[in-house]
Amino acid sequence: xxxxxxxxxxxxxxxxxxxxxxxxxxxxxxxxxxxxxxxxxxxxxxxxxxxxxxxxxxxxxxxxxxxxxxxxxxxxxxxxxxxxxxxxxxxxxxxxxxxxxxxxxxxxxxxxxxxxxxxxxxxxxxxxxxxxxxxxxxxxxxxxxxxxxxxxxxxxxxxxxxxxxxxxxxxxxxxxxxxxxxxxxxxxxxxxxxxxxxxxxxxxxxxxxxxxxxxxxxxxxxxxxxxxxxxxxxxxxxxxxxxxxxxxxxxxxxxxxxxxxxxxxxxxxxxxxxxxxxxxxxxxxxxxxxxxxxxxxxxxxxxxxxxxxxxxxxxxxxxxxxxxxxxxxxxxxxxxxxxxxxxxxxxxxxxxxxxxxxxxxxxxxxxxxxxxxxxxxxxxxxxxxxxxxxxxxxxxxxxxxxxxxxxxxxxxxxxxxxxxxxxxxxxxxxxxxxxxxxxxxxxxxxxxxxxxxxxxxxxxxxxxxxxxxxxxxxxxxxxxxxxxxxxxxxxxxxxxxxxxxxxxxxxxxxxxxxxxxx
Ligand SMILES: [Zn+2]
Numbered sequence: 001x002x003x004x005x006x007x008x009x010x011x012x013x014x015x016x017x018x019x020x021x022x023x024x025x026x027x028x029x030x031x032x033x034x035x036x037x038x039x040x041x042x043x044x045x046x047x048x049x050x051x052x053x054x055x056x057x058x059x060x061x062x063x064x065x066x067x068x069x070x071x072x073x074x075x076x077x078x079x080x081x082x083x084x085x086x087x088x089x090x091x092x093x094x095x096x097x098x099x100x101x102x103x104x105x106x107x108x109x110x111x112x113x114x115x116x117x118x119x120x121x122x123x124x125x126x127x128x129x130x131x132x133x134x135x136x137x138x139x140x141x142x143x144x145x146x147x148x149x150x151x152x153x154x155x156x157x158x159x160x161x162x163x164x165x166x167x168x169x170x171x172x173x174x175x176x177x178x179x180x181x182x183x184x185x186x187x188x189x190x191x192x193x194x195x196x197x198x199x200x201x202x203x204x205x206x207x208x209x210x211x212x213x214x215x216x217x218x219x220x221x222x223x224x225x226x227x228x229x230x231x232x233x234x235x236x237x238x239x240x241x242x243x244x245x246x247x248x249x250x251x252x253x254x255x256x257x258x259x260x261x262x263x264x265x266x267x268x269x270x271x272x273x274x275x276x277x278x279x280x281x282x283x284x285x286x287x288x289x290x291x292x293x294x295x296x297x298x299x300x301x302x303x304x305x306x307x308x309x310x311x312x313x314x315x316x317x318x319x320x321x322x323x324x325x326x327x328x329x330x331x332x333x334x335x336x337x338x339x340x341x342x343x344x345x346x347x348x349x350x351x352x353x354x355x356x357x358x359x360x361x362x363x364x365x366x367x368x369x370x371x372x373x374x375x376x377x378x379x380x381x382x383x384x385x386x387x388x389x390x391x392x393x394x395x396x397x398x399x400x401x402x403x404x405x406x407x408x409x410x411x412x413x414x415x416x417x418x419x420x421x422x423x424x425x426x427x428x429x430x431x432x433x434x435x436x437x438x439x440x441x442x443x444x445x446x447x448x449x450x451x452x453x454x455x456x457x458x459x460x461x462x463x464x465x466x467x468x469x470x471x472x473x474x475x476x477x478x479x480x481x482x483x484x485x486x487x488x489x490x491x492x493x494x495x496x497x498x499x500x501x502x503x504x505x506x507x508x509x510x511x512x513x514x515x516x517x518x
Contacts, residue, residue, distance in 0.1 A: 029044065054127070085318075115165060161200055185260055257284040318466060393409045
């Protein structure tokens with residue numbers, strides 16, 4: 001047993017939450033829930049990034065104070081996380097007083113590190129990106145490469161962080177350790193490092209909505225520095241040393257791939273500068289497209305997470321996004337793929353397995369699960385062996401952050417259990433028993449016990465992904481959730497208490513009508 005500190009990025013409150021935020025946060029939640037079942041001391045953090053010139057501008061356009069604007073968007077994030085059953089231990093906001101105080105402490109340590117100097121910045125600045133660009137990075141006619149809007153020539157006095165001093169240390173961290181995953185992202189960063197690192201300014205003179213520097217309140221800390229620090233201020237940096245020692249460094253920092261430069265270059269260098277450990281792993285997942293097109297609010301090609309949860313429920317959404325695309329790669333979303341996978345994997349394979357099994361227990365044993373008879377038929381072996389190995393396979397995939405793979409592992413056993421029903425044909429055994437065959441009666445008991453027991457094991461394995469459905473499945477099996485039991489017990493075969501009564505209930509995954517899609 002160890003500890004497991006996992007973070008999502010804190011999401012920028014320039015707009016309401018979108019599917020990308022949901023995707024990252026679902027993955028983090030699933031990992032946090034697995035680690036809790038594995039017995040780890042888990043801390044799962046998410047939150048919002050609320051400072052900077054953009055927020056100042058948007059709030060002004062809406063005619064409200066920035067804090068009031070932020071509060072409104074934050075409420076939407078919190079609502080979505082509640083709808084999606086997020087189990088975060090804390091929700092940090094960069095406007096929290098505690099964060100602001102701790103950021104100032106960090107800034108003071110950074111200023112004292114010898115890595116910060118005052119200089120004059122002159123360069124092309126995009127207000128929307130809140131970032132400076134090199135001339136060769138701009139589109140023709142001085143347009144921002146991201147926003148395709150005019151950048152401004154900006155000159156101001158700023159504090160600079162000597163990132164260039166960390167060139168070798170970062171080359172080692174990124175090139176020689178498992179700090180960055182997956183591999184494609186490491187290669188991208190090695191490319192950046194080969195160009196040579198440039199110092200960057202960590203303060204802004206003309207921004208007001210932010211954290212003022214401790215000794216120079218005319219300067220506000222660069223919004224990215226302020227935001228990155230949430231990962232340590234949330235767990236008590238500068239204010240609660242016991243909790244900070246307990247959780248830092250983070251085991252996994254999850255994010256979408258567009259922000260890895262900040263997290264893999266700026267962030268570790270700043271931590272090294274003040275003598276703190278760097279996170280153990282930064283993992284960047286890929287981008288989603290919809291119907292083969294880039295997601296874009298302007299073209300209306302969006303996947304609305306609120307609407308998805310409304311239509312399919314939280315569990316199915318959580319399942320689909322982890323199962324459909326490899327975690328780390330880019331992949332395409334379509335409504336049709338969602339409905340087909342839902343019907344095939346959940347309604348047919350998993351839901352039917354539960355229905356058939358509980359109905360047979362009711363029909364042949366009045367709802368009381370029989371004990372397995374000692375001897376086993378060779379036809380039992382493939383299922384029981386695969387089920388026995390599942391707990392370890394899932395735990396291994398969790399450690400490798402292979403979220404899609406862990407679901408395919410679980411569904412291999414689901415398929416095998418369905419095959420087992422066909423092969424053992426309990427309805428034929430029931431006829432044999434009725435005709436007086438003791439052997440058929442014993443086989444019927446064994447087969448149904450095995451099916452109930454494997455369903456229990458499957459429910460425990462899928463619990464972190466579909467917490468509500470797994471709990472309802474367990475209660476249909478007449479048992480409850482035992483989160484303290486330990487992973488080995490939860491996933492070992494033969495632990496279902498025979499003599500217990502099943503309680504068949506509502507259809508777990510009602511089929512979704514494909515023709516109802518517009
Ligand atoms: Zn821009």
